[in-house]
Amino acid sequence: MSTIAKAMHLLNTLADMRMEPGLTDIATASGMDKATTRRMLVELSRFGFVEQDLLTRRYRLGSAPVRLARIREQRYPFASIVAPFARELVATTGETVHVSEPAGDRLATVHVEMSDYTHRVIIDPGQLLPLHATASGLAYLSTLGPAELEATFATPLTAFTAATATSTDQLRERLNEGRRLGYCISEGGYEAGVMSAAAAILDAKGRARGTIAVAGPAMRVDRAKLEEFGAHAAEIARSIERALWGTQKTGQDRHGRTEWMTAERSKTRAISQS
Amino acid sequence: MSTIAKAMHLLNTLADMRMEPGLTDIATASGMDKATTRRMLVELSRFGFVEQDLLTRRYRLGSAPVRLARIREQRYPFASIVAPFARELVATTGETVHVSEPAGDRLATVHVEMSDYTHRVIIDPGQLLPLHATASGLAYLSTLGPAELEATFATPLTAFTAATATSTDQLRERLNEGRRLGYCISEGGYEAGVMSAAAAILDAKGRARGTIAVAGPAMRVDRAKLEEFGAHAAEIARSIERALWGTQKTGQDRHGRTEWMTAERSKTRAISQS
DNA sequence: AAGCTGAGGTTCAAATAATGAACCAGTAAG
DNA sequence: CTTACTGGTTCATTATTTGAACCTCAGCTT
Numbered sequence: 304m305s306t307i308a309k310a311m312h313l314l315n316t317l318a319d320m321r322m323e324p325g326l327t328d329i330a331t332a333s334g335m336d337k338a339t340t341r342r343m344l345v346e347l348s349r350f351g352f353v354e355q356d357l358l359t360r361r362y363r364l365g366s367a368p369v370r371l372a373r374i375r376e377q378r379y380p381f382a383s384i385v386a387p388f389a390r391e392l393v394a395t396t397g398e399t400v401h402v403s404e405p406a407g408d409r410l411a412t413v414h415v416e417m418s419d420y421t422h423r424v425i426i427d428p429g430q431l432l433p434l435h436a437t438a439s440g441l442a443y444l445s446t447l448g449p450a451e452l453e454a455t456f457a458t459p460l461t462a463f464t465a466a467t468a469t470s471t472d473q474l475r476e477r478l479n480e481g482r483r484l485g486y487c488i489s490e491g492g493y494e495a496g497v498m499s500a501a502a503a504i505l506d507a508k509g510r511a512r513g514t515i516a517v518a519g520p521a522m523r524v525d526r527a528k529l530e531e532f533g534a535h536a537a538e539i540a541r542s543i544e545r546a547l548w549g550t551q552k553t554g555q556d557r558h559g560r561t562e563w564m565t566a567e568r569s570k571t572r573a574i575s576q577s
Numbered sequence: 578m579s580t581i582a583k584a585m586h587l588l589n590t591l592a593d594m595r596m597e598p599g600l601t602d603i604a605t606a607s608g609m610d611k612a613t614t615r616r617m618l619v620e621l622s623r624f625g626f627v628e629q630d631l632l633t634r635r636y637r638l639g640s641a642p643v644r645l646a647r648i649r650e651q652r653y654p655f656a657s658i659v660a661p662f663a664r665e666l667v668a669t670t671g672e673t674v675h676v677s678e679p680a681g682d683r684l685a686t687v688h689v690e691m692s693d694y695t696h697r698v699i700i701d702p703g704q705l706l707p708l709h710a711t712a713s714g715l716a717y718l719s720t721l722g723p724a725e726l727e728a729t730f731a732t733p734l735t736a737f738t739a740a741t742a743t744s745t746d747q748l749r750e751r752l753n754e755g756r757r758l759g760y761c762i763s764e765g766g767y768e769a770g771v772m773s774a775a776a777a778i779l780d781a782k783g784r785a786r787g788t789i790a791v792a793g794p795a796m797r798v799d800r801a802k803l804e805e806f807g808a809h810a811a812e813i814a815r816s817i818e819r820a821l822w823g824t825q826k827t828g829q830d831r832h833g834r835t836e837w838m839t840a841e842r843s844k845t846r847a848i849s850q851s
Numbered sequence: 852a853a854g855c856t857g858a859g860g861t862t863c864a865a866a867t868a869a870t871g872a873a874c875c876a877g878t879a880a881g
Numbered sequence: 882c883t884t885a886c887t888g889g890t891t892c893a894t895t896a897t898t899t900g901a902a903c904c905t906c907a908g909c910t911t
Contacts, residue, residue, distance in 0.1 A: 307581070307621065310584065318645055322652075343581060346579050346581040348681070349681045350585040351678075351680025351685060363653065364645055364648060366685055367680045368645035369649055369656060370680060370685040370686070370703045371592055371638055371646070372643040374638060374702070375638040375640065375642060375643055404625075405625070406625025406639060406640050406641045406644060407641070408623070411640055411641060411644040428647040428648070429647040429651070
């Protein structure tokens with residue numbers, strides 16, 4: 304395991320921990336040695352990624368990510384452009400909406416708009432979603448070419464609930480359905496009782512830059528409603544694309560099946576993750 | 578140099594580069610070997626800190642920092658709480674206001690509110706500011722105890738302009754002035770022609786958690802105006818503190834001279850950066 | 852078409868950095 | 882006083898990182 308991977312793992316661990324943990328807590332949670340953990344925390348703190356309360360000696364996420372996030376959003380204003388559309392989708396569906404971006408081999412939730420219902424799905428901003436078990440993840444996968452899908456199929460597909468698609472055949476089936484409809488659905492595939500529908504947000508070249516999803520409790524949301532939500536999500540996704548990349552038409556079809564078929568640049572993958 | 582430090586350096590380099598650079602550009606800019614640079618970019622991309630455009634093969638900041646920033650802001654909502662106060666300060670002073678947080682050995686600008694003047698100071702959100710040469714940096718340093726100041730005095734003080742304080746005596750003088758007034762000023766100490774005044778934002782224990790600064794062009798802002806701005810900034814800083822930590826009084830004085838004098842927990846520094 | 856040039860990406864012996872069991876010190880409870 | 886936790890540190894051992902040289906591809910010049 305590379306040192307960087309360990310540092311990132313530590314950062315993720317820290318991000319996932321409820322409140323301000325001490326050194327031992329973090330070492331336990333991340334499964335690393337206490338000495339190693341501390342060395343990394345110190346090193347990360349030198350760059351502001353981690354902060355330590357000098358009195359309680361507990362650690363927390365630092366402000367460096369806030370700075371990087373600002374730069375990222377300035378150059379590539381995804382979350383901020385997408386926010387009003389997410390609100391619109393909450394207004395039409397009544398359910399919680401979340402917007403995610405690809406981050407490594409998962410999706411990172413970068414924006415959440417809560418439903419007004421008292422009984423609603425609550426999504427933590429910043430949650431990391433698995434690709435094969437969530438509507439968002441499926442919507443994302445459905446835009447990928449066969450070569451890019453290999454990486455996902457290669458790793459074991461964790462079953463989060465009984466409804467999770469764990470075989471590659473099931474998954475392929477769902478992705479095909481998603482490509483056909485323009486959106487993907489998950490009926491409690493990640494968390495039991497949570498129904499969701501999601502559509503991918505594509506860039507000018509048909510590559511998925513993010514997803515937008517509607518999620519509601521099974522008590523209120525049935526299959527029919529989910530299909531309705533999916534259609535709305537796909538519609539909003541098109542609006543977001545127009546806002547992000549302008550209105551000019553490009554050659555690709557609605558489901559982004561262009562690049563990997565037409566423009567495979569060379570045999571070697573640009574970022575190979577062996 | 579530790580691997581993590583190199584990775585962070587790379588991330589900072591990438592953040593500072595104007596647009597999407599290629600591998601060689603990044604290697605040159607960061608002063609690292611091409612192979613090393615690439616390995617790190619790949620590793621960082623696995624966690625979403627860096628993204629590569631698969632067609633142009635150029636690299637950019639990824640969305641992982643956005644995720645971490647959301648979590649950080651949720652737990653410790655500095656930037657979002659501070660924003661309306663920054664706007665208020667723009668309204669009263671007419672000049673550009675920026676809010677920074679400590680990030681390692683510098684200050685990271687986490688929020689900027691622009692002046693309405695056509696001729697105004699433009700500050701990039703995400704800029705990293707040196708501690709000894711900016712009003713914000715001085716305001717921050719002025720809250721530290723002698724032990725904590727050592728680290729800054731130990732490193733050579735870069736002269737950005739003729740007005741930069743480069744001797745420890747000059748610096749100590751300015752910090753004393755800052756403690757007396759409750760704000761610090763910089764008359765072109767970082768960039769010629771930019772006048773600025775800043776006040777530290779303290780937590781309940783008197784430790785600086787950030788700074789708020791007003792910056793205007795020398796053409797319009799003279800020493801007298803700067804003092805006025807400083808007073809306003811200090812006032813707003815107090816309001817921000819009330820918003821952040823509630824209204825309950827704590828024992829420390831207005832300039833935060835408590836903790837390091839009364840509660841030095843032990844001989845060993847909590848985070849020693851040797 | 853042959854020959855450059857410079858891009859991104861890769862290799863492997865050599866150099867360097869990370870590791871972790873055992874350690875110290877402080878603190879709080881019994 | 883003892884016990885059992887903290888957070889933090891040490892240093893011989895071990896594993897990772899390094900970078901000069903290399904490859905391949907695309908675009909440009911002759």
